[in-house]
Structure formats: structure tokens, C-alpha cells
Amino acid sequence: MFDVFAINRWQYYRELLVQLIIYILVLLVSAVFIWLLFDLTRGGLAHLSWEFLTESPRDAGRAGGIGSILVSTLLILLVALFVAVPLAWTTAALLSEFVPTTSQFGMTVRFSLQVLAGVPSIVFGLFGNAFFSIYLGLGFSILSGGLTLACMLLPILVSTAEAGLRAVPQSYRLSAAALGLSRTATLFQLLLPAAAPTLAAGLLLGIGRAVAETAALLFTSGYVDRMPGSLLDSGRALALHIFDLSMNVPGGDTPAYASALVLVVLLLSINIMAMKLAYGLQRKRIMSV
Amino acid sequence: MFHSVLTDTLVRWILRAGAVISALVMLLILIFLLIESWPVLGQITPTRFFTDASWHPLEGAYNLMPMLSGTLLASVGALLLAIPLGIASALFIIFYAPAFFVLPYQRLIELLAGIPSVVFGFWGLTTLVPLINQFHPPGASLLAAILVLTLMILPTITLTTHSALKAVPDEFLHGAAALGLSRWGMIYGVVFPAAHAGIVAGIILAAGRAIGETMAVLMVAGNVVQHPQGLFDPIRTLAANIALEMAYAMDDHRAVLFVSGLLLMILVMMLSAMAGKIGKHKYV
Amino acid sequence: MNPDQGKAVQTDCECDDAYTLGPLQMGPPCCDPEPVIQVEDLSLQYSGKTALQKVTLDIYRGCITALIGPSGCGKTSFLSAINRLTDLIPACQVDGRIRVDGRDIYDSACNVQALRRQIGMVFQKPAPFPLSIRRNITLPLREHGITQRLTVESITEQVLRDVGLWNEVCDRMDTAALSLSGGQQQRLCIARALALSPQILLMDEPCSALDPIASGVVEDLISRLSGHYTIVIVTHNLAQARRIANYAAFFWVKERAGQLVEFGHCRDIFESPTHELTAAYVNGIRG
Numbered sequence: 092m093f094d095v096f097a098i099n100r101w102q103y104y105r106e107l108l109v110q111l112i113i114y115i116l117v118l119l120v121s122a123v124f125i126w127l128l129f130d131l132t133r134g135g136l137a138h139l140s141w142e143f144l145t146e147s148p149r150d151a152g153r154a155g156g157i158g159s160i161l162v163s164t165l166l167i168l169l170v171a172l173f174v175a176v177p178l179a180w181t182t183a184a185l186l187s188e189f190v191p192t193t194s195q196f197g198m199t200v201r202f203s204l205q206v207l208a209g210v211p212s213i214v215f216g217l218f219g220n221a222f223f224s225i226y227l228g229l230g231f232s233i234l235s236g237g238l239t240l241a242c243m244l245l246p247i248l249v250s251t252a253e254a255g256l257r258a259v260p261q262s263y264r265l266s267a268a269a270l271g272l273s274r275t276a277t278l279f280q281l282l283l284p285a286a287a288p289t290l291a292a293g294l295l296l297g298i299g300r301a302v303a304e305t306a307a308l309l310f311t312s313g314y315v316d317r318m319p320g321s322l323l324d325s326g327r328a329l330a331l332h333i334f335d336l337s338m339n340v341p342g343g344d345t346p347a348y349a350s351a352l353v354l355v356v357l358l359l360s361i362n363i364m365a366m367k368l369a370y371g372l373q374r375k376r377i378m379s380v
Numbered sequence: 381m382f383h384s385v386l387t388d389t390l391v392r393w394i395l396r397a398g399a400v401i402s403a404l405v406m407l408l409i410l411i412f413l414l415i416e417s418w419p420v421l422g423q424i425t426p427t428r429f430f431t432d433a434s435w436h437p438l439e440g441a442y443n444l445m446p447m448l449s450g451t452l453l454a455s456v457g458a459l460l461l462a463i464p465l466g467i468a469s470a471l472f473i474i475f476y477a478p479a480f481f482v483l484p485y486q487r488l489i490e491l492l493a494g495i496p497s498v499v500f501g502f503w504g505l506t507t508l509v510p511l512i513n514q515f516h517p518p519g520a521s522l523l524a525a526i527l528v529l530t531l532m533i534l535p536t537i538t539l540t541t542h543s544a545l546k547a548v549p550d551e552f553l554h555g556a557a558a559l560g561l562s563r564w565g566m567i568y569g570v571v572f573p574a575a576h577a578g579i580v581a582g583i584i585l586a587a588g589r590a591i592g593e594t595m596a597v598l599m600v601a602g603n604v605v606q607h608p609q610g611l612f613d614p615i616r617t618l619a620a621n622i623a624l625e626m627a628y629a630m631d632d633h634r635a636v637l638f639v640s641g642l643l644l645m646i647l648v649m650m651l652s653a654m655a656g657k658i659g660k661h662k663y664v
Numbered sequence: 665m666n667p668d669q670g671k672a673v674q675t676d677c678e679c680d681d682a683y684t685l686g687p688l689q690m691g692p693p694c695c696d697p698e699p700v701i702q703v704e705d706l707s708l709q710y711s712g713k714t715a716l717q718k719v720t721l722d723i724y725r726g727c728i729t730a731l732i733g734p735s736g737c738g739k740t741s742f743l744s745a746i747n748r749l750t751d752l753i754p755a756c757q758v759d760g761r762i763r764v765d766g767r768d769i770y771d772s773a774c775n776v777q778a779l780r781r782q783i784g785m786v787f788q789k790p791a792p793f794p795l796s797i798r799r800n801i802t803l804p805l806r807e808h809g810i811t812q813r814l815t816v817e818s819i820t821e822q823v824l825r826d827v828g829l830w831n832e833v834c835d836r837m838d839t840a841a842l843s844l845s846g847g848q849q850q851r852l853c854i855a856r857a858l859a860l861s862p863q864i865l866l867m868d869e870p871c872s873a874l875d876p877i878a879s880g881v882v883e884d885l886i887s888r889l890s891g892h893y894t895i896v897i898v899t900h901n902l903a904q905a906r907r908i909a910n911y912a913a914f915f916w917v918k919e920r921a922g923q924l925v926e927f928g929h930c931r932d933i934f935e936s937p938t939h940e941l942t943a944a945y946v947n948g949i950r951g
Contacts (some may be wrong), residue, residue, distance in 0.1 A: 099778070099809060102562050109564045113476050116468035117485065120534065124492055127503050127531070134506075181398030189392055200399050203406040209652035210409065210645055211592025213619045217641040218409045220626065221416045242405050249402060273384035275391045303496030306594040306619070310626050330498045334595060337502050344506060351499045362494040551791035555853070557752055558787075559804040559860065560780030569803045574794045 135352025138345050144353070148316045151340045152332065157350055159318040163233060163326025166319060167312055168301050170237025171244055176294065178241075179248030186249070187256040188264075188278060208246035212306040215243050219311040231325040236312025243307060244297045251293025255286035288368045295365035299358050305330040329354050413645065417638035419631065429639070435605045437625070437633040444640055446605050450615035451644075453522060453608065454597060455590040458529035463583060465530070466537025473538075474545050475563060486542075493535035501599030504528040509600055516612040520602035523611040528596045533586040540582025544575040577658050584655035588648045594619040618644050700725040700864065700894050701746060706760035708741045708750065714921040715741045718760070721913060721927055723864075728886070728895040730905035730930065733915030733945070738922025739898040742915075743866045746896065747783040748776050764864070781808055784857030788869040790849035792841035792856070797833050800841045800852060801859050808860060823855040827885055847878025851885065858889075865889065867897040871904065883908060902946060906934050914942045 146156035182200065190197040219239030229235040259282050267277040283290070305328070313325030314335060327335070333350045336343035414421075420442070432443035473486055505520075508527055513519030548571050556566040572579075594617075602614020603624060616624075618640045629637050699722035708716035716738035723729050731739040741750070748769060750756045762769050769779055792800050801820045810816060824830040829851045833844070841852055850870060857865060867886065871879035887908045889895060899905050905912055912933040914926045926939045937943045 099775075101809070102565070102777070102807075106562050106564055110476060113468045113472050116465055117472045117477075120465055120469055121485065121488060123531065124488055126507075127500075128491075130503060130507055131499070178398050178402050181395045182402040185392075185395035185399045189395060196399075200403040203403040205656065206649055206652070207406045207409075209588055209648050210406075211588075211594070211619060211648055213592065213594040213622050214409070214413070214641045214645050217416070217622065217626070217638055218412050221412045221638070222408065226412070242409070245402055245405060273388050275387050276384070278391070299494060303494075303498075305496070305498045306623060309623055330496055330595075333498050333502055334599070337505050338599060347502060348506075351502055355495060355499055358494050358496065359491065362490070366490070549791070551787060551789055552793055554749060554752065555787065555791045555793065558747060558749055558780055558785035558866075559807075559856065560777040561804060561807050562777055565803075565807040569807065570793045570795075 131348065131352050131355060134345070134348030135350075138349035139352060143346075143349055147318055148332075148346075151343070152316065152336050152346055153340060153342055154346075157329065157332060157346075157353065159316060160327055160329050160332045160350075163312070163319050164302065164329045166233045166322065166326060167237045167240060167308070167328055168298060170234060170322065171240035171301050172294075172298070174238060175241035175244040175248055175297070179245050180252050180290070182245075183249050183252035183256060184278060184283075187253045188274065188282065204246045204249050207242070208250075210243075212243065212304060213309075215239055215307040216309050216311060218242070219307060224311055229323065231311065231313030231315075232323045233312055233319055233326045234322045236308045236326070236328070237322075239307050239311045240301045240304060243304065244301060247300060248293055248297050251296060252286070252290050255289025255293065256282055258289065259285045292365045292368040295361050295368070299361045299365070302328075302354070302361070303330060303358060304328070305334055329357075413638055413642045417635050417642055420635035420639055429636075437629070437636055440632070442636050444618070444636075444643070446607050447616050447618045447621050447640070448643075449607055450522070450601070451591055451617040451619070454525040454529055454601065454615065454617060455587060457522070457526035458533055458590050459583065459587055461526065461530040462534045462537050462586065466534050466586075467541050467579070469534070469538040470541035470545055471567065473542055475567060489535050489538050492531070493539060497532060497593060497596040498599075500528050500532050501596035504596065504600040512612070518602060518612075518614060520600055520614050521612045522601065522608045522615045524600040524602075525597045525615060525617070526611075528600050529590050529593060532593060532596055533590050536586040536589060537582055540585060541575075541579050544578025544582065545571060547578060548574045581655040581658045584651050584658070588651040588655070591651070592619060592644060592648050593617075594623050598623050697724040697727070699723065700765060701896075702761075702763040702766075703742075703746075704761040704763075706742070706745060706758070706762060708738065708745060709757040709759075710753070711755040716745075717918075717921040717923050719922075719924045721924060723894060723896055724911065725863075725894050726891050727910040728890045728897060728908055729911040729913060730909035731896065731898045731913050731915060732900075732902060732905050732933075733922075733925075734917065735900075736922070737915040737917045739915050740868050741922070743785070743868055743896060743898055746864075746866055747780050747785055749780075749785065751776065777808075781860050782862050783864045783866060784860060784862040785866040786850070786853050786857055786868065786870045789873050790846055790853055792844070792849050792852050794840070794842055796838045797841045797844070797852065798837040801856050804856060805859055819859050823858045826858055827851040827855040828881070829855060845878070847874050847881055850874060850878070850882055854882070854885065858893075862893065864894045864896070867895060869898050869900060872900060902934075902948075906930065914939075914945065916941050916945070 143156040144161065145158045147159040148157060149155035182204075186197055186200060216239065219235055219242070223229050223235035223238045224231060227235075229238075263281050263285065264277060267281055272280070308328050308331055312328060312331075314327050314331065315325035316327045316332070317324075319326040329350060333347050333354065336347035336350065424442070429442055429444045432441045434441050435443050435446060469485070469489060473482055477485060504524055504527065508524050509519040511519075512521060512524055552570050552574055553566065556570045561569065597617050598620040601616065601620060603616045603620055604614040605616050605621075606613065608615045622637050622641055625633070626637055701723035703719055703721045703723075706716060706719045707714065719738075719742060731742065733739055744750050745758055746762060746764075750758055758770065764779070764783070768774070793803065795803065798820060801823065802816050805816050805819060810819070821830060821834075824833065829848060832848060841849065844852060850873075854865075854870070870886070871882050874882060883904060886895065886897065890908070890910070897905075897909070909930040911928065912930045913924060914933060914937075915922050916925045917923075926933060926937060926942045928938075933942060934946050937946060
């Protein structure tokens with residue numbers, strides 16, 4: 092009756108089988124992804140050079156580099172952040188500090204942002220084209236591309252900032268109020284500095300999202316690969332450049348590989364920084380408890 | 381005293397204005413999609429999107445069905461592959477991995493979650509499509525779309541499942557172990573029921589991503605407007621269709637593209653509403 | 665205490681319900697102490713920090729052994745070493761030997777699942793699985809190869825009757841177990857452990873998370889289980905230990921490591937302790 096050395100054979104084999112299946116699937120996933128990363132590195136590294144990063148593309152991108160593309164990407168990103176960050180952070184501050192979580196107004200804003208977060212990027216592209224490019228008359232320009240991206244970034248910036256502010260211990264607010272500080276002073280002197288790492292992490296995530304975006308920029312910032320002269324010029328983003336090289340330019344694969352490698356490395360470093368910030372914050376909070 | 385009250389009020393109004401603008405963006409998007417699709421929506425009966433003979437927008441034939449079926453087939457196919465792979469990956473990280481494998485594998489998945497769709501598409505175009513072409517031309521096909529989408533949503537499913545599994549309280553695990561349940565018995569009998577809401581919500585999220593994905597699919601799917609007969613037939617998805625034809629679409633054609641954008645958005649919104657509802661449930 | 669214990673069980677059996685625990689099978693408990701668990705020099709370390717130092721202790725068949733002592737003196741660690749739940753805690757190192765029915769359970773050939781089937785455990789916080797009431801009991805049964813429908817059903821009904829829960833839940837067996845009250849949840853957890861017909865039950869403060877009434881019900885249940893099962897119970901409630909236990913083991917913290925100070929008949933520990941720490945603790949002077 093009491094034999095703890097007996098082995099339930101059926102159960103034993105089932106365990107082995109499940110473990111085997113899981114190991115095989117994980118091996119498969121790892122293999123495919125390492126294949127992908129290896130392909131990108133091998134294809135891109137050969138073509139990568141300082142000139143490639145600084146020169147403008149020639150011959151539809153087959154020759155030359157991605158200098159002007161990087162500048163356009165940066166400009167689009169700056170426009171998007173310049174518009175989205177103030178809007179997002181004021182919204183987050185209001186939602187977390189000034190209105191009760193259950194208020195009608197707060198719920199409406201939050202719901203609207205939640206829906207916005209689910210909108211596919213191509214739909215943002217349609218909207219940007221109709222509203223910024225045509226209705227506001229900005230045409231195919233860095234400005235309309237950046238504004239479209241700003242709309243896209245809003246939800247992620249708001250939700251990270253709100254989470255960061257909410258993570259600040261309630262005791263800060265109570266003691267600040269007890270010392271007679273105004274809510275504005277509390278917000279600027281105490282809460283925002285305390286939430287700074289999360290705000291920065293959210294910002295970096297937003298930047299990552301913006302740099303990776305292609306579909307929303309197709310009909311807003313356009314395809315022109317020259318060095319942009321002003322914000323009203325059309326400018327081609329890096330992700331779009333990869334798309335154009337691989338789909339529309341025969342013989343564009345080599346520069347496309349190199350561009351893809353640049354993009355992936357860029358995004359990887361952004362993500363690592365964001366993660367470092369977020370983990371650092373967590374560690375600090377655990378240690379202070 | 382007075383001074384600080386004044387700034388408080390002022391700041392409050394500034395914040396409020398910011399929040400109102402943020403909330404209005406969604407409304408603005410809806411309004412503009414509706415305005416732009418009105419030339420068509422107002423004129424023709426919506427059933428024509430399903431009953432027209434074909435998709436020849438320049439001749440006024442607006443059958444969206446092939447594209448809708450392409451979108452759904454590609455998404456469902458990708459989900460069928462990505463769900464087992466993603467759940468296996470999450471189980472591996474939490475229950476099965478030897479200690480020194482946990483972190484590298486988790487980092488690999490996080491790294492993939494950050495790779496942009498255009499890079500997945502590019503890799504699919506240069507590697508997968510030629511490979512499939514060797515077996516069964518033309519290569520650019522439903523199968524290629526499914527595979528690329530699988531790679532794209534796999535990290536989403538893995539990460540959401542991982543956090544759902546992590547959230548299962550230790551008491552359940554210890555209780556299961558104390559009853560002598562085997563590892564799989566515990567996972568199947570206790571962990572999955574406890575975490576199923578989170579897992580399903582993550583899957584729905586991934587489904588929304590798959591349906592809305594444009595670039596990666598556009599690059600590998602072949603983009604022929606047809607009901608595919610098999611895995612090796614090229615397809616065109618709704619999102620890809622918009623990206624392809626927006627550049628030259630005029631008048632009614634342009635309006636139909638906005639209608640399909642609207643359709644896409646409604647599909648994704650319904651999914652995210654569902655995910656939100658399910659995600660709130662716990663242990664039921 | 666002890667003689668009353670035997671009687672209490674006997675009187676309990678006068679009710680002729682076929683399903684409640686029947687009369688004692690093996691005579692009054694603890695007349696003939698036969699060790700079922702033998703612990704020798706058991707030491708426990710969590711990532712290098714010693715939680716339990718060199719404990720040697722015998723647990724007797726069919727008796728209730730209460731582990732008492734202040735918080736953090738390693739009682740719970742001791743308990744989870746007996747069914748090897750310590751395996752689940754990373755960086756937990758167990759030294760020494762535990763023999764159950766004479767066989768070393770830390771032997772590599774020991775099948776942990778079969779071991780845990782024989783040694784049931786009830787935790788401090790009632791934690792039924794987030795499943796239906798029925799499935800909470802049938803899941804472990806099926807897992808251990810008891811799949812015949814009729815058998816499963818009859819065992820389910822019997823253990824629920826044993827813990828006095830049958831009448832309360834028989835009409836809603838398929839509702840969520842988490843909808844039960846705390847006391848009911850804890851009794852369900854006990855039923856779940858009983859369903860596997862273990863020899864030994866480990867209980868980690870089973871009443872401390874319950875309100876006084878539910879706690880009383882669970883306590884009654886535990887004393888009725890005595891004789892049928894070997895029970896090791898951790899409790900902070902000295903009065904409870906005194907009421908239900910046959911044996912008591914007193915743990916204390918020395919140099920940050922838990923140690924066994926005294927072990928003996930419950931009556932002796934409470935009425936004539938040999939160690940001054942024990943005396944101080946049971947009289948409420950220290951701890």
C-alpha cells in the first residue's frame with residue numbers, strides 16, 4: 092500500500108512526452124529566430140560602413156547611404172514627440188492626480204485612449220492622410236507624418252506615465268498636503284521627479300514604436316529620399332526605406348539588409364535602455380520598502 | 381495663499397485641456413474615416429461589399445470578401461501556429477527551463493517583440509518566399525503570410541501568457557504539489573484554469589495585431605485579390621489592400637478604401653473590447 | 665487530555681451514518697507508540713541561512729502531534745520537509761534523514777508524487793483551486809489514476825461527508841470552490857487531501873486564517889480524524905494544541921536557527937515541562 096518507490100508508468104511517460112514536446116517547440120522557436128537574426132547580421136554587416144550612415148541614397152537607394160533617411164526619421168520622431176509628450180503627460184497627470192478613478196470624465200478619456208491603442212497603424216495612415224495631409228493642407232510632409240505618429244504614441248505615453256505616477260507612494264501626497272504644499276507644487280516638485288524613471292522608460296518605448304512604424308507613414312510623410320529642407324518637405328523614414336528597397340527597387344536587397352540591421356540595432360538599444368530604467372525603478376522600490 | 385490657489389486652478393485647467401485633446405483624437409479619427417467613406421457609404425447599400433462580382437474599384441465593383449477572407453485566413457492560421465508555440469514558450473520559461481536557459485530565452489523573446497514588422501516582412505521576402513517557391517511556386521502566398529504573422533505575434537502571446545502564468549498564486553502551486561500532482565497534472569489541472577482569462581486576453585490581443593498588420597503581410601502574401609484555394613495561393617489582406625491602392629485611388633475608390641479601414645478598425649476594436657472584458661475576470 | 669481523546673472519538677461514532685468516520689480500526693491511539701516518521705538530524709538552509717538545526721524526532725502512528733513555538737522557529741519548514749515540498753523552494757537545502765515507514769524519502773529513487781499522495785497537507789490559508797467544488801476533489805484522484813466514475817463519485821461524497829461539508833454543498837457541486845466561505849474552503853482542502861486516503865496529514869496552522877466559529881468546526885474535525893490518520897499540526901494556539909494533540913514538540917529560535925527544545929506527551933509538555941524555556945512559553949511568559 093505504502094510504496095513511495097513505485098512509479099506510475101503512465102504518468103511518467105506522459106510527463107516525459109510533454110517535456111519533450113515543449114523542448115522541441117522551444118528549440119524550433121529559438122532556431123527560427125536565431126536564423127532571422129543571423130540572416131540580418133550577415134546580410135547587413137557587409138554593407139555597413141560610416142559612409143553608408145552619412146551619405147544620401149543614390150540610384151533609388153542601390154548606392155549611397157541612408158544619411159538623409161536617418162535625418163528624416165529623426166525629424167519625424169521629434170515632431171511626434173514634441174506634440175505627443177506634453178499632451179500625454181498632462182493627460183496622465185490629470186488622470187492620476189486630479190480626477191477620481193471612477194469619475195465619468197476620467198473613464199471617458201481612459202476608454203478613448205484604450206480604443207486608440209488598438210487602432211491598426213494603417214488606419215492611422217488613412218486618418219493622417221485625410222486630416223493632416225489634405226484637410227489641413229500639410230501635404231506629404233515630415234510634419235503630417237510626425238503628427239500622425241503623435242496620435243499613435245498618445246496611448247502608450249499616457250498609460251506608462253499614469254502607471255508611473257500611480258506607483259508613487261500615497262504617503263508622499265499626504266505628507267506634502269500636510270506640509271501645506273499646493274497640488275501643483277506637489278506634482279512638479281515631488282511626484283514628477285519620483286516618477287521620472289517610468290516617464291523616461293515610457294518615452295523610450297514610444298520612441299521605439301515610432302521608429303519602427305511604416306504603415307502610418309506611407310501616405311503622410313511620403314517617399315522622397317532627399318535630405319529634407321524643412322518640416323514641410325516630404326521625408327522617407329528608415330522603416331519605409333527598407334520596405335521600398337525590398338519591394339520596389341530590384342537589386343536593393345543589400346542596402347535593405349544594412350538598413351534593417353541599423354533599424355534593429357537602434358530599436359534594440361532603445362528597448363534595453365527602457366528596460367534598464369524600468370527594472371532600476373522596481374529595484375529601487377523594493378529596496379526602499 | 382491666494383497665489384497658490386490661482387496656480388492650482390490654472391494648472392488644473394491646462395491639464396484638463398490636454399486630456400480633452402487626447403480623448404478627442406479618437407473621435408477625430410472616427411469622424412474623418414466616416415467623412416471620407418461617406419461618398420460610398422451614403423450611396424450604395426453596404427451589402428454590395430459582399431455581393432459585387434469582384435474587386436474592380438475603377439469599374440465600380442467593390443467586393444471586399446476576398447480580402448476579408450484573406451485577412452481572416454492569414455490571422456487564424458497564424459494564431460493556430462502561434463498559440464501552441466507561445467504557450468509552450470511561456471511554460472518553458474516558468475516551469476520547464478533549466479535555470480541557465482530562462483534568462484537568455486526570455487531576452488530572445490523580448491528582443492523579437494521589439495523587431496519592427498517591416499523587418500519581419502523583409503526577412504520573409506528574402507528568405508521564406510524563395511524557400512516556399514522551391515516547393516510550390518510562386519512562393520509569395522497565404523503560407524508565407526501565416527508564417528511571418530506567426531513570428532510577429534508569437535512574442536505577444538508568449539509575454540502575455542508568461543505574465544498570466546506568473547500571476548497564479550503560489551498557494552495553488554503548493555497545494556497541487558502537496559497533493560502529489562505531477563508537473564503536467566498541475567499545469568493542466570490547476571495553472572491553466574487559474575490563468576485562462578489572462579491567456580485568452582493575450583491571444584485576442586495578438587489576433588487584433590494579426591488582423592491589423594500591414595507591412596509584413598504586404599511584403600510576402602503576393603497580393604492577388606482572390607479566395608485562396610490552398611496554402612500556396614497568393615492572397616491580399618484588407619490592410620495590405622489599403623497600402624497598395626491608396627497611392628492612386630480617387631473619388632469612390634478612395635472612399636471604399638476608407639470603408640475597409642473602418643471595417644478593419646471595427647474588427648480590431650471588437651477584439652480589444654473582448655480582451656478587456658475577459659482580462660478583468662478572475663478565476664471563474 | 666489523552667484518555668478523553670480516545671473517548672471523544674468513540675462517542676462520535678455512535679451516530680450510525682455509514683459515511684462519517686467509523687469506529688476506530690486500530691484500537692485507541694497511542695497506547696502502543698509505533699513511529700511512522702523518523703526524523704534524524706534534520707537541518708534546513710535557505711540560501712545558506714540555517715532555518716532549522718539538527719532536529720531529531722519521531723512521529724507516532726495514529727496520533728496527533730502538535731508543533732508549537734514562536735514564529736520563525738522553523739515549524740513550517742519542518743512540516744514541508746516531510747512531504748518534500750521544500751523541493752519547490754529554490755536554494756533550499758535539506759540535510760539529515762527523514763524516514764517514512766522506514767524508507768528514506770530523500771533517496772533519489774523515491775517517487776515524490778507517490779510520497780505526497782501518502783502524506784496529505786493542509787495549508788494555513790485555505791487555497792482551493794479555482795475550479796468547481798467537485799473538480800477540486802476529482803482532479804487529484806484522476807491524476808493518481810483513479811478514473812472509474814463510480815469510484816470517484818463515491819469517494820467524493822464520502823470525504824465531503826467526513827469533513828461535514830456534504831450537506832452544505834451537495835446541491836452545488838459544480839459551482840466555484842472559491843465562492844465558499846473561509847471555513848468551508850478549509851474543510852474542502854482537508855477533504856481534498858483525505859480523498860487520496862493518505863496515512864499522514866500535515867497541517868500548517870489550519871485554523872489561524874478562520875473566524876472562531878469556523879475554526880471550532882475545523883478543530884472538531886481534526887480531533888475526529890485522530891486514530892485514522894497520523895496528524896502533524898503546527899499551531900500558535902496553545903489551548904488548541906492542548907485540546908487535540910497527543911504529543912507536542914516545542915521549537916525555539918537559538919542563534920537565528922530553529923531548534924527542537926522538547927518533545928513528549930502533550931500532557932507532560934503542558935503540565936510538567938522539563939525545560940525552562942518550554943515552561944516559560946506554555947505559561948505565556950515568553951514567546
